[in-house]
Amino acid sequence: MARILSRQLAIGAQWETLIGLQKEPAEIRSLAKSRDASFFAVFDDGVGTRTAGLFSMSEEGNAEGAPEPYALAAVLGEMVDAPNVAFLHPDPEDPDATLFITLRDHRPEVDLTVPTLHLRAGLDQWVSEVDGPVKIVGIAPLCCPVVDVTLTLEEIVAHVRKEQPLDARLKVVRKPLPVRQLKIASVSVATIALLLTAGWWGWSWYDDAQQARLAAANRVDPVDAYKQALARAIAAEPFSAGASHARRLQYAIQALPAMAGGWRPATIDCNVTRCEILWRRQAGGTFDLLLSQRPNAQIVDLDNAREIMTPADTSAPAPGRVAVTPVANAPQALDDDEDDGDARVTPVPRTQFLRTAGARLQSLGDYGMDISLSMPAPLVNAPPGVAARSDVPPPIAKGEWKMAGHLAFMDSVAGLMMRAGNMSLRELKIVIDDSKPVFSAQGTYYVH
Numbered sequence: 287m288a289r290i291l292s293r294q295l296a297i298g299a300q301w302e303t304l305i306g307l308q309k310e311p312a313e314i315r316s317l318a319k320s321r322d323a324s325f326f327a328v329f330d331d332g333v334g335t336r337t338a339g340l341f342s343m344s345e346e347g348n349a350e351g352a353p354e355p356y357a358l359a360a361v362l363g364e365m366v367d368a369p370n371v372a373f374l375h376p377d378p379e380d381p382d383a384t385l386f387i388t389l390r391d392h393r394p395e396v397d398l399t400v401p402t403l404h405l406r407a408g409l410d411q412w413v414s415e416v417d418g419p420v421k422i423v424g425i426a427p428l429c430c431p432v433v434d435v436t437l438t439l440e441e442i443v444a445h446v447r448k449e450q451p452l453d454a455r456l457k458v459v460r461k462p463l464p465v466r467q468l469k470i471a472s473v474s475v476a477t478i479a480l481l482l483t484a485g486w487w488g489w490s491w492y493d494d495a496q497q498a499r500l501a502a503a504n505r506v507d508p509v510d511a512y513k514q515a516l517a518r519a520i521a522a523e524p525f526s527a528g529a530s531h532a533r534r535l536q537y538a539i540q541a542l543p544a545m546a547g548g549w550r551p552a553t554i555d556c557n558v559t560r561c562e563i564l565w566r567r568q569a570g571g572t573f574d575l576l577l578s579q580r581p582n583a584q585i586v587d588l589d590n591a592r593e594i595m596t597p598a599d600t601s602a603p604a605p606g607r608v609a610v611t612p613v614a615n616a617p618q619a620l621d622d623d624e625d626d627g628d629a630r631v632t633p634v635p636r637t638q639f640l641r642t643a644g645a646r647l648q649s650l651g652d653y654g655m656d657i658s659l660s661m662p663a664p665l666v667n668a669p670p671g672v673a674a675r676s677d678v679p680p681p682i683a684k685g686e687w688k689m690a691g692h693l694a695f696m697d698s699v700a701g702l703m704m705r706a707g708n709m710s711l712r713e714l715k716i717v718i719d720d721s722k723p724v725f726s727a728q729g730t731y732y733v734h
Contacts, residue, residue: 360454538597547575643706655691
């Protein structure tokens with residue numbers, strides 16, 4: 287059973303790694319129920335793994351007026367700068383026992399009070415199971431090795447009172463309401479809901495009558511309604527994801543290394559705001575080598591890692607920093623002028639678009655690329671019977687475009703969009719394997 291030393295340090299917890307399959311409070315309540323725990327503390331190792339310490343002790347251990355208790359193992363994790371730590375200290379309440387607390391990879395693991403005669407065997411066994419060096423702190427008995435850092439309970443209590451670490455503070459496990467109270471609460475909520483429904487129905491009837499009178503008195507001009515609907519539709523379109531956005535994506539992808547610590551990019555999936563890169567391990571690649579070069583990568587499994595990249599304000603890549611070398615004899619005619627500004631999407635006449643971008647797509651298709659262009663449809667349909675009015679704005683239509691091919695032709699996307707000026711990029715995908723690296727891009731064009 288857990289207990290509190292020096293009126294503030296809680297020991298004897300069962301430490302469990304939270305797997306995150308459900309919300310954290312629900313997972314902690316489930317673990318606490320199975321282990322008959324009444325208090326808990328959650329410690330974060332700094333890389334996203336959270337460990338819950340479950341304490342089974344009476345409410346008297348946290349009586350009113352007493353100092354707030356803190357989990358000793360979690361406090362050690364903040365005080366000692368080492369991944370693997372063993373804390374030894376004589377039990378102030380039992381001269382024949384010793385506190386034995388360990389942290390492995392910055393996460394609390396063992397939290398026990400053991401007989402001093404058995405301490406050396408338990409310590410040696412734990413050290414043998416740990417990968418890497420172990421720092422021993424505290425006050426060791428004569429049967430154990432000399433500690434690396436002397437640390438007393440008084441010093442730990444002083445640190446707790448000064449810093450008050452939130453992760454180490456004990457919290458009460460919330461119990462679900464009894465069935466009787468739940469029934470009373472359900473009946474009360476149902477009664478209140480019935481009263482609110484009746485009030486809402488009465489108010490709705492009155493409000494509908496008032497709205498009908500207002501609608502009859504104020505007829506909306508169909509052209510004004512069309513203008514407002516067209517403005518809302520235009521505001522919802524990604525006009526900022528034009529040629530400049532495509533060029534930034536191109537620079538960001540070309541700046542990726544072909545190999546990062548024995549890992550290479552297998553797929554790159556970009557949308558309007560970010561890119562997701564899937565790194566795949568090659569022979570000789572390790573997690574340490576990858577994270578030393580790509581610190582934002584998140585490990586998926588032994589052979590895959592995922593990285594989120596925001597390509598905003600990416601500058602042109604330095605020579606030699608490309609993920610895949612272009613194929614030999616790639617047609618130089620596919621390279622267009624560089625984007626020299628923050629170009630936004632602007633609708634153009636349909637004939638102009640077909641004679642520039644449409645013809646360019648046909649040329650790219652002749653080079654072996656897969657191309658697709660759908661016919662445009664109006665953003666908002668104009669109201670019938672007002673086409674002859676002079677105050678009706680010209681209709682704006684949009685269609686879909688797609689292109690795919692060898693990765694060497696990826697810069698044709700930004701070149702095509704820069705030439706047209708009315709195309710937005712919604713999605714860019716790249717697949718790199720041992721046979722043929724390919725890309726696919728799709729987006730929207732706007733004409734009037």
